[in-house]
Amino acid sequence: MRPDGRSRPDELPAASHRVKDEIRRDIIFGGLLPGTRVTEAALARKYSVSRVPVREALRALEAEGFVESKPYAGSTVSDIPADEADDLFLVREALEAALARRAARRSSRQFTEDEQGVEWRRVRKDLAQLLDEGDTVVAGEDLQPLPELNIRFHLGVAELSGSASLMALLRQISGKIEWLYATDVDNRGKQSWSEHRLVLTAIDAGDAAEAERLMARHVNRSRTGYRDRFAGGEEPSGEDQETDGLQGTG
Amino acid sequence: MRPDGRSRPDELPAASHRVKDEIRRDIIFGGLLPGTRVTEAALARKYSVSRVPVREALRALEAEGFVESKPYAGSTVSDIPADEADDLFLVREALEAALARRAARRSSRQFTEDEQGVEWRRVRKDLAQLLDEGDTVVAGEDLQPLPELNIRFHLGVAELSGSASLMALLRQISGKIEWLYATDVDNRGKQSWSEHRLVLTAIDAGDAAEAERLMARHVNRSRTGYRDRFAGGEEPSGEDQETDGLQGTG
DNA sequence: CGTGTCACGATTGAATACAATCGCACGTCC
DNA sequence: GGACGTGCGATTGTATTCAATCGTGACACG
Numbered sequence: 001m002r003p004d005g006r007s008r009p010d011e012l013p014a015a016s017h018r019v020k021d022e023i024r025r026d027i028i029f030g031g032l033l034p035g036t037r038v039t040e041a042a043l044a045r046k047y048s049v050s051r052v053p054v055r056e057a058l059r060a061l062e063a064e065g066f067v068e069s070k071p072y073a074g075s076t077v078s079d080i081p082a083d084e085a086d087d088l089f090l091v092r093e094a095l096e097a098a099l100a101r102r103a104a105r106r107s108s109r110q111f112t113e114d115e116q117g118v119e120w121r122r123v124r125k126d127l128a129q130l131l132d133e134g135d136t137v138v139a140g141e142d143l144q145p146l147p148e149l150n151i152r153f154h155l156g157v158a159e160l161s162g163s164a165s166l167m168a169l170l171r172q173i174s175g176k177i178e179w180l181y182a183t184d185v186d187n188r189g190k191q192s193w194s195e196h197r198l199v200l201t202a203i204d205a206g207d208a209a210e211a212e213r214l215m216a217r218h219v220n221r222s223r224t225g226y227r228d229r230f231a232g233g234e235e236p237s238g239e240d241q242e243t244d245g246l247q248g249t250g
Numbered sequence: 251m252r253p254d255g256r257s258r259p260d261e262l263p264a265a266s267h268r269v270k271d272e273i274r275r276d277i278i279f280g281g282l283l284p285g286t287r288v289t290e291a292a293l294a295r296k297y298s299v300s301r302v303p304v305r306e307a308l309r310a311l312e313a314e315g316f317v318e319s320k321p322y323a324g325s326t327v328s329d330i331p332a333d334e335a336d337d338l339f340l341v342r343e344a345l346e347a348a349l350a351r352r353a354a355r356r357s358s359r360q361f362t363e364d365e366q367g368v369e370w371r372r373v374r375k376d377l378a379q380l381l382d383e384g385d386t387v388v389a390g391e392d393l394q395p396l397p398e399l400n401i402r403f404h405l406g407v408a409e410l411s412g413s414a415s416l417m418a419l420l421r422q423i424s425g426k427i428e429w430l431y432a433t434d435v436d437n438r439g440k441q442s443w444s445e446h447r448l449v450l451t452a453i454d455a456g457d458a459a460e461a462e463r464l465m466a467r468h469v470n471r472s473r474t475g476y477r478d479r480f481a482g483g484e485e486p487s488g489e490d491q492e493t494d495g496l497q498g499t500g
Numbered sequence: 501c502g503t504g505t506c507a508c509g510a511t512t513g514a515a516t517a518c519a520a521t522c523g524c525a526c527g528t529c530c
Numbered sequence: 531g532g533a534c535g536t537g538c539g540a541t542t543g544t545a546t547t548c549a550a551t552c553g554t555g556a557c558a559c560g
Contacts, residue, residue: 014321014542014543014544015543015544016309016543016544017321020309039510039511039512040511040512041510041511041512049544049545050544050545050546051512051545051546052302052305052543052544052545052546053543053544055302055306055512055513056305056306056309056543057309059266059270059306059307059309059310059313060309060310060312060313061313062310063309063310063311063313063314063418064313064418065414065415065418065419068414069512071264071267071512071513071551072511072512072513072550072551072552073511073512073551073552073553074511074512074552075512078414078415080415081413084413084415084416087348087352087413087416088415088416090344090347090348091341091344091345091348091416091419093344094340094341094343094344094345095341095344097340098337098340098341102337163331163334163337164315164318164328165315165328165330165334165338165426166334166337166338166341168313168314168315168422169315169341169419169422169423172418172419172422173419176415264512264513264514265513265514266513266514289540289541289542290541290542291540291541291542299514299515300514300515300516301515301516301542302513302514302515302516303513303514303515305542305543306513319542321521321542321543322520322521322522322541322542322543323521323522323523323541323542324522324541324542325542
């Protein structure tokens with residue numbers, strides 16, 4: 001599934017893209033904390049490239065919202081206000097529900113038309129391996145690799161959906177969320193991971209409605225889990241119905 | 251409100267950013283059709299800069315999903331499959347509902363703390379002018395400038411929300427949607443625009459729930475309008491409830 | 501002592517120069 | 531005649547170089 005971002009196996013990652021992924025990874029998991037200023041020269045030295053690919057990476061990350069830049073003032077790692085977490089989760093729920101639904105629908109169509117089916121099967125196979133890998137981690141002590149596996153799973157489902165636009169959106173949102181509470185993996189990790197297999201099963205069965213429902217529930221549980229743990233119910237935004245529910249007047 | 255992206259009035263746009271906005275604008279409104287290959291040299295000539303800022307702009311637009319690049323193969327304007335439209339609308343609804351709610355909540359707090367209130371008032375004032383401008387356009391014959399005004403309004407609300415992350419998400423989604431059916435402005439334009447004033451009124455009143463509801467309804471009407479006009483009900487995704495509705499089990 | 505000005509180092513923005521890669525037409529060989 | 535290898539033009543990727551700007555600290559002045 002190549003959850004690293006690019007999907008073609010034949011393309012060697014240009015330094016610009018490689019650096020971009022590295023920096024983003026450092027931001028989400030590693031030590032690059034919000035607010036820290038990152039200079040192009042330092043990044044260039046760190047990744048053994050010139051400043052040009054670093055600049056391109058920073059522009060891309062700026063568009064993704066992971067860094068903020070001002071002309072002639074440099075770039076700093078942007079910080080996520082914790083009070084945005086709940087909203088991010090709400091958006092993510094709508095997004096991932098759509099992705100799971102599309103993936104399931106595509107799965108049921110995949111057997112007839114053999115076009116690009118090889119690609120689909122490859123991603124599906126990688127996802128299976130990913131699930132097993134995650135199970136091994138969950139069974140062990142050190143849950144530290146779980147957040148990254150989590151992102152890779154969700155991006156894998158997104159890739160199954162076949163929608164590049166929606167997948168790009170997910171990369172932003174899931175990255176931000178994982179970034180927000182990678183520390184909480186000890187609590188939600190085990191149960192949350194087990195839900196992934198359910199979602200994938202529904203996708204395999206081609207049950208779009210079920211896949212959508214399970215994924216929405218999965219994300220929603222993460223949201224409430226996060227809120228109960230960190231925010232402590234600070235956002236009385238209508239709580240459990242994330243949209244108004246009355247519609248169709250148009 | 252400076253819906254062009256940068257919010258500080260004191261910063262002069264770097265060529266990289268300027269070119270980025272220009273290209274994106276050309277993609278959404280202008281003549282850059284999906285699938286067309288764009289070479290760096292041509293863009294550099296067109297905007298009278300060197301290739302470097304063009305490359306940075308392309309990397310940013312690639313991250314935003316407006317162009318696709320492969321190493322040593324160049325960049326092409328990405329195309330939005332029409333069948334993603336409905337999902338984009340669903341995500342946008344959740345996103346804009348959150349943005350409107352945040353804006354309203356922030357509005358009610360704005361009078362006490364005078365911090366950055368000047369910024370808020372500036373954006374609010376620009377929005378008022380924008381509404382009037384749009385009304386003038388709607389009253390006239392040529393509705394062509396309406397899509398851009400539409401984006402600017404929604405980005406303005408996003409700016410009122412105070413959340414940079416969510417605003418970045420909106421820039422992608424709203425751009426894509428406006429890109430999808432800027433042609434349909436003749437149909438939905440007039441009524442859709444009138445709804446903007448309602449939303450802004452609710453925000454001014456600080457009524458978070460009402461602002462959220464109105465914005466969600468506004469986006470939802472756009473969605474159904476688009477679906478009835480273009481897709482013709484090809485997506486039986488549960489229709490009018492965009493999420494499962496059962497939650498809170500976690 | 502506070503304040504405004506200015507010069508300098510550091511850093512970013514952009515342009516030019518060079519290297520690497522791809523697509524394609526041409527030619528050769530079977 | 532067709533398949534395959536090759537050379538060249540075009541384009542992208544990267545490095546180097548230079549220009550523009552910002553922040554800061556010293557210093558003179560009121």
